[in-house]
């Protein structure tokens with residue numbers, strides 16, 4: 001099975017473990033350097049995440065596309081922030097500008113408080129209903145050569161006509177992230193890609209089964225590709241990696257206590273989104289789970305965002321990733337805590353080794369297949 005790698009490209013040098021509160025929010029040279037590194041080191045995608053107070057993913061994504069050759073740009077999109085016909089044209093334009101490298105990742109919205117900051121007062125169930133309608137509108141806008149009307153529960157318009165086609169003429173990959181039953185239903189029935197945070201193999205398998213069941217229930221003959229997300233803490237040896245992990249945790253705890261992490265303020269209360277709630281429950285079962293998953297980073301940050309660490313030498317990280325590939329995950333998202341340096345380490349020691357292991361397996365399968373054919377022939 002092919003595997004592709006995702007990371008994040010950041011707009012400035014501030015990190016969760018070394019926040020630079022006084023630094024520029026958007027440093028164009030840093031963003032370009034970061035994106036070029038991801039491209040050169042063989043990452044396949046970069047996610048441009050969304051939060052109400054953060055830099056705009058669309059303009060960052062267009063900048064990244066302009067300075068890279070292969071890297072696909074995943075725009076995180078909350079349906080309350082852009083009217084769907086506008087988003088359809090923005091995505092198709094980005095797809096044309098990047099020659100087919102645009103992807104959209106939908107966030108229904110996991111927190112009422114965060115949604116209210118930008119005028120969204122729907123319930124979570126309604127937000128997922130709106131997302132469902134939104135995805136259908138995008139696909140019709142990309143496909144339809146004729147003007148069309150829409151008369152739905154959340155959107156109504158007349159005679160919309162789109163002249164900007166996706167680069168391949170028909171569509172752009174649509175991803176959905178979340179871990180609630182609503183996320184499984186909408187993502188399972190409509191998404192090309194389904195994004196998950198880092199849970200142990202057993203729990204990930206359970207989620208995949210639910211997503212596939214939702215796809216089948218919706219009458220699909222295909223299934224969404226599964227994306228899983230980890231925060232590897234990597235060093236030359238196991239011992240050095242664990243020392244680095246503990247240093248990382250201390251720094252994370254200190255920045256959070258100092259209120260320097262805007263998305264992870266202390267006393268933020270329990271998260272409303274199921275994905276974060278699940279991570280916090282899993283963290284209670286033990287600090288280290290499976291081969292190398294480490295949950296103290298989840299607890300220390302209140303599971304606000306992807307926070308499951310994966311600790312070890314390059315070989316341990318490679319083996320852990322292969323465990324998820326064997327489970328059926330085709331997209332592996334990895335970003336560290338020392339963002340750019342970690343991305344370069346992954347590019348040097350993880351991506352090539354995972355790819356080599358998979359090529360080796362393929363060759364072995366082919367060889368044993370040839371052997372069987374020879375035996376049959378003989």
Ligand SMILES: Cc1cc2nc3c(=O)[nH]c(=O)nc-3n(C[C@H](O)[C@H](O)[C@H](O)COP(=O)(O)O)c2cc1C
Nearest residue numbers: 049050108109110177178179180183195273274275
């Ligand atoms: C891979 C992945 C990426 C995500 N990126 C974002 C993001 O950029 N911004 C954001 O607000 N939420 C992001 N989320 C969070 C969820 O999409 C969000 O909380 C969801 O709307 C509701 O979650 P639930 O269905 O688990 O309750 C991401 C989730 C996943 C799995």
